[in-house]
Amino acid sequence: MCRHTNNSTDGASLVPSDREVLPNNVKPLHYDLTIEPIFENFTFTGEETVDFHVIERTDYITLNSLEIEIQEAKLNDVTVPYEFDVAKQTVTFKFDDHLVEGADAKLYLKFTGTLNENMCGFYRSSYKDNGVTKYLATTQMEATDCRKAFPCYDQPAAKAKFTINIVTQKELTALSNMDVRETTLLGDDKKVVSFNTTPIMSTYLVAFVVGELKYVENNDYRVPIKVYATADTENLGVYAGEIAAKTLKFFDKKFDIEYPLPKLDMVAIPDFAAGAMENYGLVTYRTVDLLIDTANTNAATQQRVTEVVMHELAHQWFGNLVTMEFWDGLWLNEGFATWMSWYAADALFPDWKVWESYVSDNLQQALSLDSLRASHPIEVPVKRVDQISQIFDAISYSKGCALLKMVSKWLGEEVFVSGVSLYLKRFKWGNTYTSDLWDALSEVSGKDVNTVMNIWTKNVGHPLVKVEEVDDKLVFTQNRFLTTGDVKPEEDQILYPVFLGIRTSEGIDETVVLSERSITIPKPANFVKINADHSGVYRTAYEPARWTQLGEAGAEGKLTVEDRVGLVSDASALVSSGLIEATALFNLVRTWTEESNYVVWESILAKIASVKSIFIFDDESIKEGIDAFVLDLIAPKLKEVGWEFSDKDSFSSQKLKSVFFASAVSSGHKEAVEFAANAFEAYIKGDKKAINPNLRASIFNYAAKVGDENTFEQLLDIYKTSESVEVRISALRALGRFNKPEILDKVVALLLQTDVIKQQDIYIPMQGLRAHKEGINKLWSWLTENWDPIYELIPPSNSMLGSIVIIATSSYTKQEQKEAVEKFFAEKDTKGYDQGLAKALDSVSAKIKSAKRDIAPISNWLSVNGYSK
CATH class of the missing domain: 1.25.50.20 (Zincin-like fold)
Known part of the structure; x- marks a missing residue:
């Protein structure tokens, strides 16, 4: 259930009136799902019972469904007709008697689908074992592909509980978000693995994996951590397990909220479109981003694996425990997890000095993409499914991280993390708008974070700050920066609150903020460098002589x-x-x-x-x-x-x-x-x-x-x-x-x-x-x-x-x-x-x-x- 502060209407106002979403006539509460991958013909069969609460009187229920064939549909034990809309990726179930507001309902479905090879939904992944091609079945639901695995309310705010059962050959390993409740043999060669019910969560975080997997276990943390891989490669997961244990301990303390699940599994998937996916309790990775031989790896790869693991585990709180209301808030998930991976790496591996790399890596990725006319705001209104995948880019990840870095510098890291902890506690198991985070940070810092950050998140681009030296004065002027160098007047209307961070021989003056087009201040007697340590999200242009001096x-x-x-x-x-x-x-x-x-x-x-x-x-x-x-x-x-x-x-x-x-x-x-x-x-x-x-x-x-x-x-x-x-x-x-x-x-x-x-x-x-x-x-x-x-x-x-x-x-x-x-x-x-x-x-x-x-x-x-x- 979505809980907001008084400023939540600020986030709600971003919602486009023509956004393609499901009707809110009912609310899903619980999915009881049984699914069986069939490797012989790369299909799967499934059954599910969805418990709904009726929000308003209705004679239909619409779910997201794509590439699924339904064999049977019953509402409250009565067979009902259904109709697919392929363009909208939905299936609608009609019934004669209306469901009344406040009532509960059960929808039973029996269905089949394809174990596709497109690395989305419920799909198959192949690998070689002594020259023989073998397969495992796995999932990738984010952003909108849970509907390819089973019909569902496939929207972040439609949180529910999931009880998952997997039918498979008895020699195969079956994993899901939760720990195993029981395993029941079905004849001589099959079994059904039943998992405990999940906490309330979004459909994009549901996961299951079935295959010939081995694991190494780390018990340095309060709950068991297992790293799974195909046979004979599992020992390469030892390092990732160690990093996971250290990271969970670190986040437990920093967020002041313990990791809430009874186990953490991390799985190396041979075919994986992204780098990794933060499925609750069952994190999946590209093999190269999880498994390493520390004796024969290079420094860059070791750092990459460390940061990817930290990024995904940060999501267990920021994204999984507290989730954006819709995909236009994606940056809340990804920008924060990116920042938190740098923060954790700096704390746990201080000799790496990762904040130095941040400027050349994360910040430059953000500024490079954001300097193109084809960039987009961090908070970009999303209307259609095809728009969602395109915002998984350096704006959501890197610019989101860069703005959080800027805020943390402004407020102080400890104050910032304290505000994040308050935000997580306040909206635990719920959904939020960006303004909810700003409210929490404002509360702990006493500063008006909302006003400052709304300008940065809701507008496209970033400024160029020009520094001119006139007699004994410094003149700072801001204009939008574009790589093409052809900014039009209508593209240069936004005035950002720019933290100038003026470095001189005397130290850093953090008090000067350029929130107008231009300001003038007295010129320091010694050398001047703007944007000290580059925690600000902008470019700086100096006069030729100053470039030489710097x-x-x-x-x-x-x-x-x-x-x-x-x-x-x-x-x-x-x-x-x-x-x-x-x-x-x-x-x-x-x-x-x-x-x-x-x-x-x-x-x-x-x-x-x-x-x-x-x-x-x-x-x-x-x-x-x-x-x-x-x-x-x-x-x-x-x-x-x-x-x-x-x-x-x-x-x-x-x-x-x-x-x-x-x-x-x-x-x-x-x-x-x-x-x-x-x-x-x-x-x-x-x-x-x-x-x-x-x-x-x-x-x-x-x-x-x-x-x-x-x-x-x-x-x-x-x-x-x-x-x-x-x-x-x-x-x-x-x-x-x-x-x-x-x-x-x-x-x-x-x-x-x-x-x-x-x-x-x-x-x-x-x-x-x-x-x-x-x-x-x-x-x-x-x-x-x-x-x-x-x-x-x-x-x-x-x-x-x-x-x-x-x-x-x-x-x-x-x-x-x-x-x-x-x-x-x-x-x-x-x-x-x-x-x-x-x-x-x-x-x-x-x-x-x-x-x-x-x-x-x-x-x-x-x-x-x-x-x-």
């Missing part, structure tokens, strides 16, 4: 890591929009050759690479000149740290070495490419220790870049036969790095061979292809020539289709290329991926402008500084 301050150690990363990122964004020349970015970082932080170097090298990518279809001399600049830039530190690893290397040391090596190989460093070639040859000959896990991706990529058909077969064999998921993924991505036409033909031919490359992994070699112009062109040809089978394999209801469109189009840099994309999709039904296409075209438009604008000054800079041949 570059010097960064080289002298006067700026934090977050400041240095943010400075580089802001400069890069301003280059893209044409507000400063690309050479300003080069001049900013060229004095940072003694920089020792890997996060700063990752940012520097990534931003230089993004400039280089703008000219991917231009004269090779620019690419070669930028490569020469990069080699000159990294030379001192590369010589100091090298690329040899030892057991004594810290996390940051491993990361720094891998960053330098990757850049050196990419830019043609003689010794680095020789090492890569020799290491790959030794690896192929059987010495699996010849390649350190931190260098694996770089070495595989280089081997493909210079390789022939024999190299292709070697990498393909690694992908097919390696027992390590990490190794397989690195090899698969490297396949896209080949540039010989005949090999590229073989690469793209694999993309739709689901017996070779799993549907979930189709984007991985595509990422490699977009790294060079031959691959970009081949990728576009593949997309246009195979659109129909792609569309059939990955329908628009699957968010992966939008990702594929973005990957296949957004690397173009020429007007004629953009026009070809527009012409192709003008004849297509873009429903379900239209936002992804718009984002890609926005990105291409920005590159077209930047390429024309910057080619002359960059060529001249490279020549003047001795980097051109």
Whole structure:
């Protein structure tokens, strides 16, 4: 039941009057569901009894249902007719006698469905066991696919209890959200596993998994934690189990609410569209995001697994215990879980210093997407089902997280977490609007969080703060920022409350807030840096002299890591929009050759690479000149740290070495490419220790870049036969790095061979292809020539289709290329991926402008500084 504070009407006002939702004439209370997967023909059978409470007098009940066949329907033991509406994804049951307000009713259904291979609803996942293909049945209900598993009230606010029973072969493992109540044998070869009834929860969190699974158990927490996987891989779940135990303890304490279920299961699924899913008590993951061999993994993968586990477990409170009222509040779930994973990682792994990475990772993802005209508000009114999957993007996750980071800095982390705890306690087992969270934070902090945050969440975009120095004054002015640099007056109406966070030699002044178009303050006597530690969600533009001074301050150690990363990122964004020349970015970082932080170097090298990518279809001399600049830039530190690893290397040391090596190989460093070639040859000959896990991706990529058909077969064999998921993924991505036409033909031919490359992994070699112009062109040809089978394999209801469109189009840099994309999709039904296409075209438009604008000054800079041949 949804409970609101007095301000809940503020959230309710966002609800579109024409939103496609079910009637509210009845309310589901409890589902008693029995389901049986049949692997012989990939179908399933089901029976359910749904208990309803009647809200208003009615002669019908409508449920969501899609791709389900109903054999029998009874209301209160009387057979009733039913009618499907495929377009609306509903089934309506009609009856002669009206149900009266306040009464209860029981709807019994017997049905069948297909164990699909689209990674949604109740689906099948395949894997190899000693060369034999085997299957397991699993679920992915979020956002609106529970209706493919059983007819239901498939809306977040329609919370109910679920009693689930699974019929299967007796040798198979059956899992669901709750612990097992009893197991009953059915003859010689079958059993029914009955689970205890769940607490009240939303349909998108229902889950069940059936298959040949093994587990490792961790008992460091109050309730048992089991990590399940296919046979002989379960031991790779030990690390995730340990992280889960630490994380649950941490969240118990921070939220002051104990994890409410009697167990936690985490399952590695061989076919999985997302990274992981927070099903209550039964969290499912991509194999690569759960199972790792800590002795043979790289630092980045270990951190990724840690943060994914923490993200999903944060959802057990924020999303599962307290749930958004509808999908336009998705950011409440995802933004918070993202922030909480950073917060927990910082507390439990302080040596990782994750908030430094936050600025280069999370914040930049948010600002990059939000700087496109095709962006959307965090709270975006959702009307149709096809719109829901498209908001699972960097706005909901990363910008949502960034705003919460901003609020936590403003209020103080402990006050912020205290407000979150109050919010969770107040709405435990219920549904909320965003304003309910702001109310709780306002209550504990004494600040007007609602007024401030409504501006940030309900409007699209973010500001650029221009800093001008006039005599003894600083003038701050805000305008909307767009990568394309062509903001129209009607797009620049919103004035944000911007926390300026002014850093000087005396410390940080957090009191100045820019909530008007422009304000003026006295100029401090020493150096000035805006957005200290980059906790604010905006870009900053300085005058040329100030950029130079800040570059010097960064080289002298006067700026934090977050400041240095943010400075580089802001400069890069301003280059893209044409507000400063690309050479300003080069001049900013060229004095940072003694920089020792890997996060700063990752940012520097990534931003230089993004400039280089703008000219991917231009004269090779620019690419070669930028490569020469990069080699000159990294030379001192590369010589100091090298690329040899030892057991004594810290996390940051491993990361720094891998960053330098990757850049050196990419830019043609003689010794680095020789090492890569020799290491790959030794690896192929059987010495699996010849390649350190931190260098694996770089070495595989280089081997493909210079390789022939024999190299292709070697990498393909690694992908097919390696027992390590990490190794397989690195090899698969490297396949896209080949540039010989005949090999590229073989690469793209694999993309739709689901017996070779799993549907979930189709984007991985595509990422490699977009790294060079031959691959970009081949990728576009593949997309246009195979659109129909792609569309059939990955329908628009699957968010992966939008990702594929973005990957296949957004690397173009020429007007004629953009026009070809527009012409192709003008004849297509873009429903379900239209936002992804718009984002890609926005990105291409920005590159077209930047390429024309910057080619002359960059060529001249490279020549003047001795980097051109």
